[in-house]
Amino acid sequence: MPFNIGPGELIIVLIIALIVVGPGKLPDVGSALGKSIREFRKAATDVKETTNLDAPAPAPAPVPAPAPVVETSDTGSASASA
Numbered sequence: 070m071p072f073n074i075g076p077g078e079l080i081i082v083l084i085i086a087l088i089v090v091g092p093g094k095l096p097d098v099g100s101a102l103g104k105s106i107r108e109f110r111k112a113a114t115d116v117k118e119t120t121n122l123d124a125p126a127p128a129p130a131p132v133p134a135p136a137p138v139v140e141t142s143d144t145g146s147a148s149a150s151a
Contacts, residue, residue: 074082090098 086098087095
């Protein structure tokens with residue numbers, strides 16, 4: 070558990086919260102606290118991913134080399150050897 074809170078201390082904190090907030094609003098407070106923690110974790114993860122300097126930059130896509138041009142010499146003359 071975070072902050073080394075044992076089950077006894079957790080029960081005491083929940084009882085104090087029940088007395089301070091009241092039984093009617095305790096579920097609303099718990100829901101709001103859960104949403105806040107979720108949003109904080111999401112923002113922290115986004116910041117960590119954005120500022121990650123160890124990740125290599127994506128390599129650009131390789132450009133295919135142009136096909137070699139083959140010139141054919143078509144002179145149309147045939148030589149006969151006799």
